Amino acid sequence: MTTKVTTIEQTTKQVSPLKGADYRAKWISYLFCLPAVTLMFVILLVPIFIAGILSFTDYSLGNPDIAWLGAKNYEVIFGRSSYQKMIWATVTYVLVVVPISIGLGLGAALLINSLNRFGDLYKAIYFLPVMAALLAMALVWDLALHPTVGIVNQTLRTGCGTWVEGLLAFGWLPWVDGAQSWYSTSCADEFPLWIGDRDYAMATICFIGIWQAFGFNMVLYLAGLTGVPRELYHAAAIDGVTNSWDRFRLVTWPMLGPTTVFVVTITSINSFKVFDTVEALTWGGPAKSTYVMMYAIFEKAVKENQVGFGSAITVVFLLFVLIITFTQRFLVEKRVHYS
Amino acid sequence: MASVTIRDIDKSFGPVKVLKGVSIDIEDGEFIVLVGPSGCGKSTLLRIIAGLEQQNQGNILIGDQPVDDLHASRRDIAMVFQSYALYPHLTVADNISVPLRMRRLNFLQRFPLLNHFIPGTKNAKASIDKDVNEVTEMLGIEDLLHRKPGQLSGGQRQRVAVGRAMVRHPQAFLMDEPLSNLDAERRVHMRAEIAELHRRLETTFIYVTHDQAEAMTMADRVAVMMDGDLLQVDTPRNVYANPSDIRVAEFIGSPKINILPGKVDGSGKVSVGDRVLAGVYSSVKGADIQVGVRPEAMTLKDVKSEGLPCRIVHHENLGSEVYFHAELNIGGRVICRMEASAIDKFSTGHEAMIAIDPKNALLFGNEGERISTKVEVVA
Numbered sequence: 001m002t003t004k005v006t007t008i009e010q011t012t013k014q015v016s017p018l019k020g021a022d023y024r025a026k027w028i029s030y031l032f033c034l035p036a037v038t039l040m041f042v043i044l045l046v047p048i049f050i051a052g053i054l055s056f057t058d059y060s061l062g063n064p065d066i067a068w069l070g071a072k073n074y075e076v077i078f079g080r081s082s083y084q085k086m087i088w089a090t091v092t093y094v095l096v097v098v099p100i101s102i103g104l105g106l107g108a109a110l111l112i113n114s115l116n117r118f119g120d121l122y123k124a125i126y127f128l129p130v131m132a133a134l135l136a137m138a139l140v141w142d143l144a145l146h147p148t149v150g151i152v153n154q155t156l157r158t159g160c161g162t163w164v165e166g167l168l169a170f171g172w173l174p175w176v177d178g179a180q181s182w183y184s185t186s187c188a189d190e191f192p193l194w195i196g197d198r199d200y201a202m203a204t205i206c207f208i209g210i211w212q213a214f215g216f217n218m219v220l221y222l223a224g225l226t227g228v229p230r231e232l233y234h235a236a237a238i239d240g241v242t243n244s245w246d247r248f249r250l251v252t253w254p255m256l257g258p259t260t261v262f263v264v265t266i267t268s269i270n271s272f273k274v275f276d277t278v279e280a281l282t283w284g285g286p287a288k289s290t291y292v293m294m295y296a297i298f299e300k301a302v303k304e305n306q307v308g309f310g311s312a313i314t315v316v317f318l319l320f321v322l323i324i325t326f327t328q329r330f331l332v333e334k335r336v337h338y339s
Numbered sequence: 340m341a342s343v344t345i346r347d348i349d350k351s352f353g354p355v356k357v358l359k360g361v362s363i364d365i366e367d368g369e370f371i372v373l374v375g376p377s378g379c380g381k382s383t384l385l386r387i388i389a390g391l392e393q394q395n396q397g398n399i400l401i402g403d404q405p406v407d408d409l410h411a412s413r414r415d416i417a418m419v420f421q422s423y424a425l426y427p428h429l430t431v432a433d434n435i436s437v438p439l440r441m442r443r444l445n446f447l448q449r450f451p452l453l454n455h456f457i458p459g460t461k462n463a464k465a466s467i468d469k470d471v472n473e474v475t476e477m478l479g480i481e482d483l484l485h486r487k488p489g490q491l492s493g494g495q496r497q498r499v500a501v502g503r504a505m506v507r508h509p510q511a512f513l514m515d516e517p518l519s520n521l522d523a524e525r526r527v528h529m530r531a532e533i534a535e536l537h538r539r540l541e542t543t544f545i546y547v548t549h550d551q552a553e554a555m556t557m558a559d560r561v562a563v564m565m566d567g568d569l570l571q572v573d574t575p576r577n578v579y580a581n582p583s584d585i586r587v588a589e590f591i592g593s594p595k596i597n598i599l600p601g602k603v604d605g606s607g608k609v610s611v612g613d614r615v616l617a618g619v620y621s622s623v624k625g626a627d628i629q630v631g632v633r634p635e636a637m638t639l640k641d642v643k644s645e646g647l648p649c650r651i652v653h654h655e656n657l658g659s660e661v662y663f664h665a666e667l668n669i670g671g672r673v674i675c676r677m678e679a680s681a682i683d684k685f686s687t688g689h690e691a692m693i694a695i696d697p698k699n700a701l702l703f704g705n706e707g708e709r710i711s712t713k714v715e716v717v718a
Contacts, residue, residue, distance in 0.1 A: 234391050235424035237411040239503070240441030246449070250437070254428040 048318070055312035060305045073312035085288045086296050086313075090320075092202060093292055094271040097209040102263055104210065105217025110252070112218070113225045123222065126215040134212055138280035141208055145194040145281075153191040160187035195281045198289040205290050208277050213270065217263050224259030228252060257335070265328045269321055293317045341402035341510040342367045343388065343543055348397035350383055357383050359567040360397070370537045370544040371572075374554035375564035376590065381547045382515055384564070388545060389513050390414050401510055412441070417504035418513040421520065423496045425488040425503075432471055432484040435502045439467045442507065474502045494525050501536070511543040518553060530556055551591050555579070563587045585707035588631045594662055597637065597673040601630035601702070607713075609702065612647050612669040616697040618715040628710060629703045634676035636699035639663055639691045641684070646692030649673070654687050665693060 055073055059066050077083045108126055112119045129137065144151045159165055166172070169181040179185075186192070192200045232251045241247050275294035278284060284291035284299065293313060301310025343365040350358040357380040365371050373381040386392040388399055390411035399406050406414045417438070425434050440449060444467075447453060448460045475481045478498045488496055497517060504512055517533070518526045534557045537544050548554055554561045555575040562572040563586075571583045582588040588596045601611045607620040611630050621628065640646050652672070653664040661682050663675040675693065677685075685691055702710040 229422065229424070231420050231422050231424040232426065234386075234389075234411075235418070235420060235426075235503075236437075237391060238389060238416070238418045239438040240412040242410060242412050246441065250426065254426070257428070 051311040051314050054308050055315045057308040058306075059308040059311075061307055062305075066308075069308070073309050074316075076309070077312060077316060082288050082291070083296070083313075086291045086293055087316075089202060089289065089291050090272060090274075090293045093206055093209065093274055094268055096203075096206040097213060097271045097274075098264065098267050100206075101210045101213040101267060102217050102260075104214040105263070106221050106256075108214065108218040109221035109225060110248075112222060123219070126218050128215070129212045130215040130219075134276040135280055137212070138208070138277045141204075141277075142195070142281055145204065147191070147193045147196060150194075152194070156183075156186070156191050159183075196286060198286045201282050201286055201290045205274070205277050205282065208281075209271065209274060213267055217267060220259060220263050220266075221256065224256045225252070227259075228255040261328055261332045264332075265324060268324045272317065272320055272324075293320075341543060342369075342400075343511055343545065344398075344400040345384070345388065346398045346400070348384065348387060348399070349395045350380070350387060350392070351395055357567050358387075358394070361564070361567075361569045362397075363562055363569065363572055365543060365545065368541050368543055370534070370546065370557060370559045371562060372546045372548060372554040372558035372560075373562045373564055374548055374551060374590075377549055379564045380567045381549075381564050385418075385513050385515055385545060385547045388511075389416060389418050415510045416513055417507070417509040417511075418515065419497075419500045419504050419517045421516040423488075423500040423517075423520075425496060425499055427488050430485050430487055431480065431491070431499050431502075432468075432475070434488065434499055435474060435506050436467050436471045438503060438507045439470060443467060470506055471502075474506045477505075478502050493521050494529065497521065497529060501533075505536075505540070509542070511545060512540075514544065514546045516548055517546075518548070519550070526553075533557060551593065555591070561591075563590060565590070582631075582701065583709050585629060585631065585703040585709075588701060588703070592633060594634050594674045594676065596631045596633050596701075597671075598703075599630045599632065599667075599671060599673070600669075601628045602626075603628055609700070609712075611695065612667070614645075614647055614695070616695060616700055619697045619700060619702075620713040620715070621702050622711045622713070623702075623704065627705065629705065629707075630695075631701035631703060632673075632695050633699060633701075634662065634674045636696040637673060637675040638694045638696070639665070639675050639677060639681065639685050640694050642690050642692060644692045644694070646694040649691055649693050651685055651687050651689045651691060654682070654685070656682055665691065667693070 168183040170176040278295045282290045300306045345363045603621045609616045648668040649665040655662040
């Protein structure tokens, strides 16, 4: 870096008497930009570029022999079933967590916004999971979800045979056979293993993801709501809007457009990056049902030292994130900023 | 079209009383302007009429019907807001059609996608489009129908806001400082346009402003408010020439009215300094009073004439007329409005005499109340 700077300084000194002050000023302005640009390249762009190159090799740390594999890593990712499961698991997680955590966040923000008091208290409570370290929280969930001694299954078990079972079996609905319901069959047999059961593991991880993300979305929506001009609500009232659904459709939702774009983008990217809960609770299992991309990258590149292959997954991951970002930029942004 | 009756309206925000028993009878088709300095409660009163704010006491009647318990949407009034409050995501046409859509289409007919399958939607929409077109033509904004508010100038936005108010032919129009976001030139233009609109629609207009020029130029009657009290409701001419309270006199008129200390003797003769106002007899006798003199009722004369001695401290030449600021020898500073030619005779720094036109002197008690006067024309 230092050598580069000095070369340009020297050139400037040589050239400046010939071309005059304007030329010198132009070069000096570039010179001032140089540290920032260099840092950007070294820290942000070059690593991505290197990862891109490595993804075509079988590079592993400490191994001097590197072989060029061409597109073989990518063939494996898109061809082998365990990596198809990986993409499937990641997409499932994103498609479940993003809409639900945004919906709940918006709902909570609207409710809190309509409160005259205790609003701050609710804000603080809902924001707690955001502030807590997810890894630590995952350990708590691990204990809570333990099949035999965990508080979740213990609580569920206490309900068996009582009115709780009657209620949760939905037998009181005319078209439901209570004995066949999930709760009743679980009571008779056994409650799920949650993170140890391939049918429940992904849902459980999603649940924790939603639990963690929605408080953050709520805060973003609360900020968005403060920016909605009160006069618009008054105008809507005078224009004949009497119920809250119409008010939401005509004023609140359109005015929250920019917030929604931001929330969707941030939540999607964060959901793609899910890692800590998987690492702490399921290690990608059972049967790869929670084998999300970030965990796969960690497992391949760090645990198994297959840096080349890990890079290939990283590049695929990056493509997903880029697609989201560009969709946001070109499709949505034009329709939500009105001036 | 309907009359609007405001009866003994009280309103407090916490410990602050913003309206103290305000009553006005507004006739059908009248253009009334509520005017007063900011914080006087005029906007609050308008919002109470609209139903956006609930009064603590008193009643509002539109036509002969009490509307106190009606939601804003059911009062059949329209409002133009200071910020115009246009929906930024809707086009001009959609903005103007909102009041009609909310009233003529039911919940399902307004529901996205589903609405195509509900019978009657098409006809209702066609009638809405027809009414929107009528209004936009009348306001000359038919070229802007497909633009969004963000692409319009201030004046165009204002017209769209007026269009949205007009489109469903409300009983009364409420306007909350609709011109204050426009530049000076456009404001003067829109002033005439709104007055013309009122003549054409023949609907009741209730207009709130802090700008006395708007009040004086547009109103059939002006209601002057101050500190939550209604001081005077009268024609613009009477509010200016015959104010009932010194606060009205001071608020209306630019430059401001000159207030001089005066004395009334036992027979009712009024004097300012050592000058007796010839032919003016006060109904209050033997007291200290305040004498209000409009700048045009004061004339500067040369030092040899009779009058109150003064020194000119500043003058403002407006081309058609000149304002002289003068300090009186008895104390106090006054403004004289004179013809432009006076600039040849008087200038800043000169000594001069001020003569007061007695028949245009307004007498006020020390509490600010108007004192009735008898004026004898002196031949």
